[in-house]
Amino acid sequence: MKSTLYSLLLLCPGFVFAQEIDQAVLAKIRKEGLENSKVQDIAHHLTDVSGPRLTNSPGFQRAAEWSVSELKKWGLQKAEIQEWGEFGKGWQVEKSYLAMTKPYYMPLIGIPRAWTAGTQGPVTGEVALVNIQTEEDLKKYADGKLAGKILLTRPNVDSGPTFKADATRYTAEELDKMVPAVASPTINVPEQMERLRVQRAFRARVDSTMKAQNVKLEIVGRPGREGTFFTSNGASYRGDSPIANPAFEIAPEHAGLIARLIESGIPVTLEAESATTFFDKKLTTGNVIAEIAGTDPKLKDEVVMLGGHLDSWHSATGATDNAAGCAVMLEAIRILQTAGLKPKRTIRIALWSGEEQGLHGSRNYVKNTFGDPQTMKLLPAHEKLSAYYNIDNGTGRIRGIYLQGNEGPRAIFEKWLASFSDIIDHPTITIRNTGGTDHQSFDAVGLPGFQFIQDGIEYGTRTHHTNMDTYERLVMDDLKQMATVVAAFVYNTAQLDQKIPRKELPKPRAN
Template structure:
């Protein structure tokens, strides 16, 4: 143990550097006193609207970001195409209400990548239970012309005695550091397989109901008090048949329909939904821009920061993930406004296709740095020092997930120390965290990090919901995040050596 510890400390000491406190003070002053997070947030949410990949809303946000990055003086700002994604989609009209036994408007969202009704429709409600393919026979020939509510899980819609908005307590952070069960984990192969099977079955359900010539499908979704968590939608792949119209329905209103039907009452619903597919351009792109390195020997090396720009469609995707994109845009604006000259090249990326499977970052890494499946590495793999990501909502930074890279612990600990007044109990955990774009870098052995953040309302009100709007953003938290991210990026760019790496992963078996 002692020889290993000495070797580790010697190795870490080789990456130590004296912090440039004047530069960090400039970053803090610019980020706290001249912040533009509100203006950026307005453009990415209110002005751009929902940002499904390949939709007009995503294109508005991406083009505005390219223009703003260029205005701030970054170079080579562009939309960088990464490959085939599929159809864009948006909904342009949405109305759903119960008309019998009495009138009541419903809280509902058209399911992503589903079709339109032929104008206003009305029909009797049927409630079906489809848990596996053997259930299809029970309803064959019985649903034509019906409005069908697919009975799913009985989500709890009762009162909650927990606050909607939460911050990590000191106890939470201690658990995150010491416990193997607290916080997010990388998706296991078993979890991914269950998700794949569930998605495939949902596609079969959609196809069965369309073949039965129903008028409209209703799907019960989790949530309470008017908050509706949307799901993954129908197929967006080019060339697939257009599915029929479908609404995701609020927990309470779905419960109302089920109880009325169970009591033997006749129930009618009317609806009018208009959706639009965009099939002309099926390839997708990320936003990329750079601050060129100022050091002749180090300028060829790269420090990256990024967040996914795409969102779901039920609201304007404020906390998932306009928040991360706002922070990263503001971080590079701060670096430019302070006049600091990072030694290494700083590259920002705003990803597309994250919500459907981190496609944008995964394909960017594959073409730029290396193929994780075969572990075939490109020359630029040696040039990247680190990648930093934000994708856990609007809550302020409380520390960093180290992704098992213990060699960076003393480095990050030193970098967090000047910000003890704006980070309560700075925390570093060796734990992995999953489900977002830093995993694309980690998969090819590159140092990729997600910051620990306060949850705020992410799990209760905003993640993939109809309430994820501008008002859910905590601007003071976004300012804090931008300052911390800008300082980490600048410190990384000034290091004598690149960030230490873990052992290269094995090729991914397929």
């Protein structure tokens, strides 16, 4: 009967919306978040101090352990790195050098590809230009022609001048276009994972062909501009996967230079040396988890969650992807604690691992805690979660929120956003789904999972998965705004008489 009544209430607009925002609490949150912020220091520790944070690497472990330590200092309970299962090998670069030596000397902008072997000392060789994108392409190189060569694949992209600004903010008109009448199709995570599996399998076949032909080194030109390149996964991280051949990825301008020389009939020689370390003694990993305990006798067993992914790629320090999101969420928790607030519901923060390889940390946490999207067999905790809020769209300030197809909370989110009208320009709520990050893991089992709309800044042009994703790319005033807004959303959710409305439960997903 209780469940039926709750479902009927969801059909009544405004059923949770009569509750007024506690203006005194909001003032405390705003003062702490906007005037006494510690987000800059948090971001410094997650980027400059921790370094690159591939899952299961020393950098990830440094960031996770530091985060747990800070959460404990702030008085949170159950702060720990909570294991979720096997991820695979950690990996990091120990040494990296790459240069063209003929027809003249030029140092090249590049880095070893993730999860590839080192060169075992300096290597020198003539470059062969190849294009291996399909199985048919691979067959062309199966006759031994590549033996002893250094291979170069250049990107099929335009890396010339652009007359568009790298950094942008949404205009009111652009935000208005994000508000369609119906939700966009839900991102199919199993399909994403299958595409990744197929890509990894093909990559393994390419690597075995190169290894059989004694190729010295592979150089992959990556998309990008002006020395910035978008990094990628060079090989499998699975515990039982073979070690991939040495490989570098380089800026498109340098890949283009080498390719044009070769196409002009001018031989090119490169020299390189890389040293990489695999960490395969412990293949399991975990997420950073901590709580502010709820205080209401009837509601303290219910949970409001906030989070972002702590892991990054390896070519920089993962500042906007996603130290920014983690710094914001840590700062939001610090704001609530420092302000002395006592939420009715428990507030739980999660900093995820393995997001970049397929949302592994959040997907396994949800499966272990709330339910399995494959079978839709739900655990008791599923009924206890009110909402999950995620940040993973760079350093840009919050401009609104994606409802992820869940129309129920629109009215209350409008009210909460309106309370920040002085720091949120043209607040926008869209029914649209947005994908590519950890709120999808919650959405997959019918839990309210939300990603905020953020200004793009340089995310798609300069920082997302690039060798330039460093501390300098962070806009501190934007991070302060985000942390303040998130803290208010999380606290308001914890204080509601009812949980955030839910969508209809999804059907079980095929494997």
